[in-house]
Amino acid sequence: MSLIRTEAAFGSRIVLTHADSPIGRRLVKSLYHDPSVERIVALGPGPPPSVFDRFLSSDERRLTYSRIDLARHRSMATFFNSSLLKEARIDSMLYVPAHGWPTASVPPLAGGLVSQTAEARLVLKHALELRSLENLICLGSALVYRLSPGNSNLFTESSELDLAPDTSPEIRCWVNADMIFQGEFQNPGLRVVLLRLPSVVGTGGKVYFNPMLAGILKSRIRSMGFDPICALVSDKDVVRAMQLALHSTARGVFNIAGFETVPLSVFGRWIGEPSVPLPRALISLASRMSSFVGRAPAPTSTSSPHLHYGFTLDTQRARLELGFEPGYRIAPGPMVDGRFQLEAAPV
């Protein structure tokens, strides 16, 4: 390993967004132990997570953490013009989006953009302006694909996106971010890689990137008579895919998925929150009532096809060009406090 360390003079100098999110935290930890990564500048809206304590206080000084709101132009401009970034000579940016979705309680930013779209725009704008930057690796969602009826939707990277005018806002913001990055795939000066993810299963069975599991009134609801299939991927595999994308020369869109595909009802049982099948009219009523009583409305429109139909991803391109193979299997472990603990076991 010492030999590798000496050879890593050409190591990456990385800026990483939303490092305080669950995926960001895991990514920072992995990058910190990656000998080919020389410097990490982690950004996040919140205070530095405690898991970074050891890295921040280390004598190596490879990690720096800064609080910044990525959706605000002023804060982003200040950061990208700061001496910190100039000194760091950043060559790669890893864009981890917030795993949440816009709700009515968060007012849209100026220009009517929801925060996620604004983030994507600002990140790309500053990435293009940063002369030293060569690689931009972004995480996106596979919810952007247009669903057909049934559970047999197998999407490749060239599948059609859901650009329908009645697309629900939480899907639309993913589509917008996706298309913002797609515009720079042919840029010769900046290599842009976009990884589209299905439901991401993190530590303790937490699920990200799946608005269907956000629930209404703290209960999981699905449309009666339908049980969409969910493609899953472990957050550890997401981190591996990002590292592979960082070190490869490939560009463009890549689907990333794990081994498991399970129906939403089974997945709900796995994470200890079974979903209740309700007629569509009743779901609509529950959504309106939850808005009326002041709670966040249903994260997905009641007419969204994602409540009815599932999809899986064809990961052949990632396998061939990135060398990505899922390394972890997701399965319910022993029951703790009346609920399963999802575990990601290495293959």
Add this chain to the structure above:
Amino acid sequence: MLDSSSPHVEPPPAVRRRKPALGSDPFALDVPKNRDKDKSNDKDRIEPDPFLDGLVLLRQTNAVPTQRKPRAGSPRHPAIAIRERTPPKAREWIDVPELADVELPDRTSWVDRLLSDEERRRIASIAHLAGGDAAYDRFGLSADVVRNTLPIMTALYRIYFRVKSSGHENIPKRGPVIMAGNHAGVMPFDAAMVVTDLLLQCDPPRLARTVVDRWAGTLPWVNIFYARSGQVIGTRESFADLLASGQAVVVLPEGMSGALKPFSERYRLQEFRVGFIEQSLAAGAPIVPTAVVGSDDQMPVLLDFSTFAKKLGLPLLPITPTFPWFGPLGLLPYPVSYQIVYGEPLRFYERYSAEDARDPELLRFLSRQVRRAVQRLIDQHR
């Protein structure tokens, strides 16, 4: 929003910071280390991972300038071998063992008591098709659902429709195959009996996946049953994926026009669609003409109001001697006798390549060849 109090900036010691020209730079503030090393948690420590070593080698490979050509005879960089370790490889076929090689499983539920030893052995041999530990394949197939519905399907197969079948020697024992059959009788019992026949009569048993119309996915509960029992909505990607994994796929190229054809045109095939020919050429899969004799008599269609049905949001609206007069019960098929015949496989891919599939005229021509082969089987065994 910037928070100037909390940034933790650790600039490299060798770099000397300049004073900013315009105001203070919040990111250039030095924050004393208020974190204690003792707080570090051992669980955050990552074990040595060969994946990381591979990443380093991968990066070194990419760092080699691509313009520079390697000298002849020079030793190759070891990292290049790492990159070339992932050659393009086709999907592996999912094989099913022969019945003699399958151990008879114990009876674990009341459903097992309804199944014979051979049927349980057949179910055990295909259990791994449904994704192994995950219990569901990528399209929602569940081996448990197949096992639980097998007693019903077997009763329909043996008692209700009294199916007789022949020509199983024409079905490849392994690898992708497309079973192209006729379709009639409104309800898709013909496809269900072909799937059951392939499961019960072939050795090794083949769990065929039927390609169904998109509207089937919009029907509540029906879509769940279809997915769990192995039916797949017909998209190019799903069709190609099934063939790439070496599975048997049942297609009914007549579509709904075959199912709703009037009684006066029974046993006369309608125009075949061409998508399955394209898939056959792309995947190198033989097409087995499959004739189901009997399904045309199971529910004679007197009138078809499909155009009117679409305005009502219904998939179809046939008028039969029993439907809609007896309500949903009128959709039950008559207990006719089925005869399933498998013809000799047509291997178009030996003569035409996947590029030839772009020619619509050729696709139509080959589609008519298949239609003619199925029609001939029907005429011979009717």
